Amino acid sequence: MLDVLIIGAGPIGLACGIEAKRRNLSYVIVEKGCLVNSIYHYPANMTFFSTSEKIEIGGVPFVSHGPKPTRAEALEYYRRVAQLYDLTIHNYEMVQEVLPDGDFYKIHSSKQTYQARAVVVATGFYDHPNLMGVPGEDLPKVSHYYTEPHPYIGQRVLVVGAANSAVDVALETWRKGAEVTLVHRGPEIGRRVKYWVKPDIENRIKEGSIQAFFESHITEIRPHEVDLMTPDGRITIGNDFVMAMTGYQPDYSWLNNMGICISSDDLKLPQRNEETFETNLPNVYLAGTVCGGMQTNKWFIENSIEHANVVMDEIHKRKELASA
Missing domain, CATH: 3.50.50.60 (FAD/NAD(P)-binding domain)
Structure with a gap:
């Protein structure tokens, strides 16, 4: 039984894992591709818009050779962060179903089944082009x-x-x-x-x-x-x-299958509490760019890192209340 299962091993998924570990929450990060899969699929010569210190996670300094970090530098940085924190990450494992089971969730993946008290969806939007x-x-x-x-x-x-x-x-x-x-x-x-x-x-x-x-x-x-x-x-x-190069969107079919409500307007925003990031499903949370729906320029690494703190604070608080 996990305290939380985190879906997605991008920068925000990794930040969620770090914050879970800091709060002594049991967790697993499940990723359908490789570590920071979206960044891996960026153009080989891409340079980030943000400076390196703005996309740091876990308090680990990100030093780049130029004023803006490159894709290659980011891949190396996030790999080192994952190793430094010894994060539990299951790569190349697709989450297929998230099903309520009393006060918990059963999460069926392409490799195994998990039980968790909470689930965090940090899947981004890069896998589905418009x-x-x-x-x-x-x-x-x-x-x-x-x-x-x-x-x-x-x-x-x-x-x-x-x-x-x-x-x-x-x-x-x-x-x-x-x-x-x-x-x-x-x-x-x-x-x-x-x-x-x-x-x-x-x-x-x-x-x-x-x-x-x-x-x-x-x-x-x-x-x-x-x-x-x-x-x-x-x-x-x-x-x-x-x-x-027409842009990308979250995997709405997958979110709908989970039971997460999506707004009916053009923004197609997944439903979430603005303060806790909890969706319409109890103890299922969103973190990172997936929160923006079709507004793919609203959330990015540097302004959604804080989502990890918000979500893990809420999960930790509920665990403490349950055990009091």
């Missing part, structure tokens, strides 16, 4: 994830979106020799694009190195072409790869 819903989106040349520019040398690449991920893909692939076109439903490059990158993409578009279609969208994808609807009407361009 689909465009157009013919041809399932072709092999279409990807919602990007790792590195090398495969796109000499290729005709269409990048969908104008936020940080899309801009990074457009610039990196162009610099390695791709012929890059960018298409975006909005009127301009996103305002939240990293301040040291935004002038770069805007200048490449202005000089014509990267062609951009604003207030435009894809209508169909074919093996060697893509149709776009633009302010000037429908056009067809030659194409080898489509990089759909």
